[in-house]
Amino acid sequence: MSEISAIKEGDHYDERVADRAAPETVDIDRRYRERIALGSYRWFLNSRLYGALEHAARCRVLDVACGTGFYSVLLAKFGHQVVAIDISEKSIEYAKQLAIVNGCSDNIEHHVMDISQLDFDKDSFDIVTGEDSIHHLIKYPNAIENIYSVLKPGGKAYFWEPFAYNPIINAMRFVNVRVKGHLGEHFLAEDEERKLISVFDEVEVSDRAVLYTVARFFRKPGKISRRVNIALKKFDDYAQSKIPALSKYYSLGFLEMTKS
Ligand SMILES: C[S@@+](CC[C@H](N)C(=O)[O-])C[C@H]1O[C@@H](n2cnc3c(N)ncnc32)[C@H](O)[C@@H]1O
Numbered sequence: 125m126s127e128i129s130a131i132k133e134g135d136h137y138d139e140r141v142a143d144r145a146a147p148e149t150v151d152i153d154r155r156y157r158e159r160i161a162l163g164s165y166r167w168f169l170n171s172r173l174y175g176a177l178e179h180a181a182r183c184r185v186l187d188v189a190c191g192t193g194f195y196s197v198l199l200a201k202f203g204h205q206v207v208a209i210d211i212s213e214k215s216i217e218y219a220k221q222l223a224i225v226n227g228c229s230d231n232i233e234h235h236v237m238d239i240s241q242l243d244f245d246k247d248s249f250d251i252v253t254g255e256d257s258i259h260h261l262i263k264y265p266n267a268i269e270n271i272y273s274v275l276k277p278g279g280k281a282y283f284w285e286p287f288a289y290n291p292i293i294n295a296m297r298f299v300n301v302r303v304k305g306h307l308g309e310h311f312l313a314e315d316e317e318r319k320l321i322s323v324f325d326e327v328e329v330s331d332r333a334v335l336y337t338v339a340r341f342f343r344k345p346g347k348i349s350r351r352v353n354i355a356l357k358k359f360d361d362y363a364q365s366k367i368p369a370l371s372k373y374y375s376l377g378f379l380e381m382t383k384s
Contacts, residue, residue, distance in 0.1 A: 128308060130211050130238045130264055136307040137191070137212035144192060147221035152197050165343045168357055169284035172331055172378045173255065176282050178202050183250035186274060188239060189257035193219025193232070199253075200228035207244070209237040242270035249274050252281040258379065259285050260308050262316050268323045272383055281324070281381040284331075288313040290375035293337050326382040332374035336360040 159170045173195075177185070182203050187196045190208035192215050199206045200223070210216050216236045223229040237243065239261045252271050261267040271281055288294055288311035301309050310316075320327045333339075336356050342349040364371040 130240065133260070133308040134211035134213070137210070138214040141192060141212065141214040141218050144218060147218060147225050150194070150222060150225070152194065152201065152222075152226050155194065156198055165339055165353065166284065166376065167353060168331055169333075169376060169378055170255070173253065173282055173284055174198065174202075176280075176380075177204065177251065177253070180204075180251075184248065185251045185253060186244070186249045186271075188252060188254045188271065189260055190219055190234075190254070191215050193222045193234070195253075195255050196232050196234075197222055197226045197228055200231040201226070204231070204251075206232045207235070207249070208232055209235045209239070209242070211236065211238050238264070239267040239270060240264045242274060244274045246273050247276045250276055250279050252279070254283050256283075256285065258283045258320075259310050259312050259316075262312070262319060263308075263310050268319055272323050275383040277383055279383050281379075281383075283379045285377060285379050286311050287329070287332075287374050287377050290334065290337060290373045293375040320379075320381060324381040325384040328380045329374075329377040330380065331376075331378040332364065332371050333357075333376040334360055334370050334373050335363055337375045 156174070160167050160174065177199060180202075182205065185199050185204045185206050187193075187199060187206055187208040190196050190210050191212070193208060196206050196208040196219060208216075208219060210219070213236050216234050219232075220229070220234050223232045223234070235243075252275055275281060286297075294311070297309070297311065300306065317327070317329075336353075336359075339349075339353045339356050342352045
């Protein structure tokens with residue numbers, strides 16, 4: 125059961141949206157290029173997420189915990205029909221503006237909605253997705269069951285998420301959450317993975333970041349970060365292939381869940 129309420133978490137994100145640049149100044153294509161081509165910290169996870177959907181046939185996609193809607197816009201630009209939900213009213217207001225500014229408001233439907241009260245027909249989405257979302261949602265009642273229910277049979281749920289298996293990163297996150305006052309962080313660990321496996325028919329975590337985690341010190345996109353981050357990713361994959369026990373200590377990963 126959650127230690128904080130969804131309303132409190134929504135209020136917290138409402139406050140954080142106030143610090144955002146106005147939607148008019150956000151160039152989605154530039155941010156997309158930065159996140160992937162320039163190799164910013166989570167480039168490989170974003171490229172997995174976007175790669176799964178960029179060239180897919182047009183489908184009905186649910187973006188859960190869409191936040192300020194960057195990813196919803198990208199999905200709409202890929203040609204999908206997007207429904208985006210978040211508990212934070214201010215985030216949804218921002219997401220609507222962002223969709224208008226980027227010329228894709230006809231293809232995105234926004235709702236202020238709690239994941240526990242997900243109000244869509246059963247079997248109505250081809251894909252459910254989100255960036256950095258499941259670790260916030262999983263603590264709320266029926267969150268995972270609701271996601272499963274709205275997916276069509278054969279549908280997929282794709283997320284990139286932080287996981288709690290790297291003790292050094294856990295210590296850094298502990299400090300971060302306290303110093304920066306982040307609310308609702310609940311990194312995925314064995315209990316949560318068991319929960320996902322009990323609801324979905326198949327669950328796979330790939331692109332596990334273990335040694336790559338050092339890349340968090342090269343977050344700013346740029347030529348040097350790109351080289352360092354790509355080299356670190358290659359080294360991490362190589363080290364995990366040689367020492368499989370290492371791959372237990374991942375702090376980030378790509379989550380793919382299937383409803384058969
Ligand atoms: C880390 S943010 C992710 C935002 C977005 N996916 C992105 O990458 O920009 C987590 C989001 O979860 C939303 N959230 C938290 N609890 C929720 C709930 N019970 N139902 C729906 N959204 C929720 C918050 O309002 C916040 O926007």
